[in-house]
Amino acid sequence: MPWLPALVWVVWLALAAILAIAEMATLDFTLLMLAGGALAGCVVALVFPSMVWLQIIVAVVAAIALLWVLRPTLLQKVRSMPGYRSALSKLVGSTGQAITDITTTEGEVKLAGEVWTARPADGSAIPKGADVEVYRIDGAVAIVFPKNLPLPGGETYWARPE
8 A cells, every 4th residue: 555645635534524524513713723734734644654743743733722722712703793692682572481490699590492591671589480581691500580560670682782
């Protein structure tokens, strides 16, 4: 198999393609940066096909550099684009169910399949089993109100704070 070292670049290219395709599932730019490292390894493999150790070093260094330099910039650009909503801000307006009594000091709700600590938006207790709507997210606490009641303060849905 003397031809194998000459085709190592194909392995690097395939790895880069697999990582880039997998990035579409995460949309976090991490796998894309690793794919960039694999592409750097591919380039080195084309120039130095028998120096696998150099290919690995270049791939690792390139991936780390991309993760530390390019990824934060890309994430900041995406998150500052108009219309971007984080996963937490998407919870505002969603509905769930109180799994315990919700008071100003304790309570839990189930939102989108996850259990969240909850507090009532207007300070009045919400009974266990009540359908609730998320008014806002305060750290790791969902501020909720009963779904069958109007919003606290008579606000409309679109006037809710983010």
